[in-house]
Amino acid sequence: MTSKLLSAVLFVFFLGVGTVSVGAETRPSVSDFLGQVQATYDKVQSYSSVGDITSDFSRPGTGHKESPFNYSFSIKLARPNLYRIEWEMHSPNMTMKGAAWSAGDGNFVSLPGQTNPFHPKDLTTALAMATGVSGGAAATIPGVFFSMGNDDLKRLKDAAFGPDAAIEGDPCYVITGNAAPIKATLWISRKSKLIRQMRTDLSGPMKMPEITDQEASRVVELMGQKPTAEAIQRMKAQMASARTMMGSGITGFSIQVHRKIVVNPALRKADFTPPSTASK
Numbered sequence: 001m002t003s004k005l006l007s008a009v010l011f012v013f014f015l016g017v018g019t020v021s022v023g024a025e026t027r028p029s030v031s032d033f034l035g036q037v038q039a040t041y042d043k044v045q046s047y048s049s050v051g052d053i054t055s056d057f058s059r060p061g062t063g064h065k066e067s068p069f070n071y072s073f074s075i076k077l078a079r080p081n082l083y084r085i086e087w088e089m090h091s092p093n094m095t096m097k098g099a100a101w102s103a104g105d106g107n108f109v110s111l112p113g114q115t116n117p118f119h120p121k122d123l124t125t126a127l128a129m130a131t132g133v134s135g136g137a138a139a140t141i142p143g144v145f146f147s148m149g150n151d152d153l154k155r156l157k158d159a160a161f162g163p164d165a166a167i168e169g170d171p172c173y174v175i176t177g178n179a180a181p182i183k184a185t186l187w188i189s190r191k192s193k194l195i196r197q198m199r200t201d202l203s204g205p206m207k208m209p210e211i212t213d214q215e216a217s218r219v220v221e222l223m224g225q226k227p228t229a230e231a232i233q234r235m236k237a238q239m240a241s242a243r244t245m246m247g248s249g250i251t252g253f254s255i256q257v258h259r260k261i262v263v264n265p266a267l268r269k270a271d272f273t274p275p276s277t278a279s280k
Helices: 003-013 030-043 123-133 140-145 213-222 229-247
Strands: 017-019 046-059 069-078 082-091 094-102 108-110 157-161 165-167 170-179 182-189 195-202 251-263
Touching: 030 140, 030 157, 030 170, 046 140, 069 140, 082 123, 094 123, 108 123, 140 195, 165 182, 170 195, 213 229
Parallel strands: none
Antiparallel strands: 017 165, 046 069, 046 251, 069 082, 082 094, 094 108, 157 170, 165 170, 170 182, 182 195, 195 251
8 A cells, every 4th residue: 555545544644924025145056955954854753743723614506614723732753663643623612632653662643532542653654543533733843853654844836935034023035836746835943944934735636546445444444443344444434535535625724834853852651641631
C-alpha cells in the first residue's frame, strides 16, 4: 500500500497580516529559501508552539455549507520521535478535544467518543490519524520537523514569492504553491526561518482511490486494531462515503497560525504525555 493512499485514507477517516518593506535586502530564490528553512528545522533538536486554526468549507451544488470551525492547539516535538500534539475544536454546537503523542513507549491517539486511545503502529500512522480531526495541526510542523512524506516544504510545486508580509510584527516571506489538490500559502519568518502561518485553499473535486479488502486490512492493523471482517467492511464503507463527499467539489480555506515558538526548549519525558482528552 502506498504512503499516498495511506495518508488519504487516514486523513479523511478522521475527518493580523500587514505589508512590510524588503528594503535593500537581496531576496534568495524560492528553492534556496525553502532549502534554508528545511535545514533550519533539521538542526532543531526540540520545538514547541501554540496557535489556532480557522477553517470554512462548503460543498457547491449540494446546498450544504459546513459550519466554520475554530481550533486551538499546542505542539511539542523532540528527536528522534517524541511528540505531543493537543487540540481543541470549537463549533457553534460543541467543543471536542484530542491528542496524539509518544513519550518513547509507543504511539497514541486519543479522540472524542473513544474510551481508550488508539495505539497506531508508527509515527506516520499516528499523525495521519490525527491530521483531519486536529484541523491540520498534526500535519504541518510535525511533517516538516520529522521530514515526513507530507512535508509541505518538499511537496510544494510551482512555488513563487508573493508580496512580503508580517505576522504579528514578524517580517515574513510569503510563498505560494500547489500541494495537489490543495493550494498552499506559507508565511515564513525572514529572521528565524520558521513557519508562522499557513493557508490552504481547496476548490473542486478531489479524487480518492478505492480501497481493497487487503488495503483496508492493512490500514486497520496500522491503527492498532484487529483486522476483523467487520472492521474491514467498516473502513471500506467510510472510504466510500469520503469519496462521495470529496468528489462533490468541496471548496473553502483553512488558516493556521503559530505563536510562542520556542526552539530547543528543555523537554522531559513527562512533557510528551498529555492529560485526559475526553470531549466536553
